[in-house]
Amino acid sequence: MVKGKFFMAAAERAKSDVALNLTLAVIASSSAPLLLLDGDLQVLAASASFCRAFEIKPDDVTGRQLVELGAGEWNVPQLQSLLKATASGVARIEAYEMDLNRVGHDGRRLLLNAQRLDYAGDDETRLILTVTDVTEARLEKKLKDELILKNANLLQELQHRVANSLQIIASILLQSARRVQSDETRSHLHAAHQRVMSVGALQRQLAISSEDDVHLRPYFKELCETIGASMIRDPNILKLETECDDSVVRADVSLSLGLVVTELVINALKHGFPDDRAGRIKVFYHSEGNDWRLSVADDGVGMPTHKDNARPGLGTSIIKALSAQLRASIIIEDAGPGTVISLVHTQAAKAPSLGPAA
């Protein structure tokens, strides 16, 4: 093998060395910019891609010190000491980032990897240094991060505004309920307050999940806790429970489902349990594939039998509108005691025109 000191001067002679030729050819043709260095950081070979990327004349590379390349922009003390440490085997440069500053050029962000080559039969030290220009990638990431942060800030601002608006509406409704004389009006205002609170519960759930999908179990649980806290006078007498599988739905679907639950529970509270009657209301949700069933069951006094008492209120029209939107059928069953009202969505019966089964 040719000795290192003679390497450059002996470049012509080295042509006879097939192995060396192959090595140099491999380096020269590498599409990734790379340098072959000796232990004193003298350049033994450079890839054409390196010369192209950093505007260095290909015939003025070999035999030069790394620090002399170009106009001296590679003279970076920290890089030198890292390469020396790599050459002596005490370190390895892995993903070292540095800025290359050339006169008349914008700074480039480089990612460097260096490795000492171990091969049998020669005690000369050889280093291979690969250089990746990551300027664009870093810039892109920075812009992306900034955009994400900006969006997150906007979203949070929007959530604050929505929360404040809902807070105003909910507070006014409840304050009004405190001041009216008529029991009927008061109960309407309480129900309206509850509807706003239900939207607020969803808003919170959405903000927490940070996704566009909503997990129904915690959402229904929180929703029913809110309804219970504001509409059930004595939770020891009247219990409101949820039983929900692990279903996850889109935000708009969850809003519809949540409003249906609100209406059905308000309905059950209003009609099922007169005169502080004890009992239990249970909200079920179960899905299988694309089919799902949402039920609100109570063990109250049951459905009104006279048509006069069954006059549809605001709740009924809301439930009908929402079930049509959810492409579900409404099924009302007499549970004796009590009532079970279900919304059922099956893939086959998706046409809302089929109408309520009851």
Place this chain on the structure above:
Amino acid sequence: MDMHSRNIVLVAEAQGLVRGIAADVLNDHGYEVLEADCTEEVLSILAERGDDIRVLFADISLPGSMDGLTLAHTARRICPWIGLLITSGNARMSVAGLPEGSRFLAKVYDVADMASHVGALTTA
């Protein structure tokens, strides 16, 4: 209600309507209420009337030179007896980082809930 009648509650909230309604509700529950719409106003009211103020009910994103968390800690330092009820439109917030004994109520809150939290803080 009467047992709280000498308790002053300081409501700190930038949104006038939200603040006004909270003040109304607390008035209805028998509290005397002072209002502030920024952190500076909270601090100046605490400096003047701090001795009479039992509870600070504040939105954590109150505008001003101080952030809400620092305000809560500062209020506790000026008035060690003060009960803190913190609200926020940011649902991810919790009592973590707030002074000891603070309560947190996410917006949209039920004003009746809010009043009972204030009640619990004044009797604590």
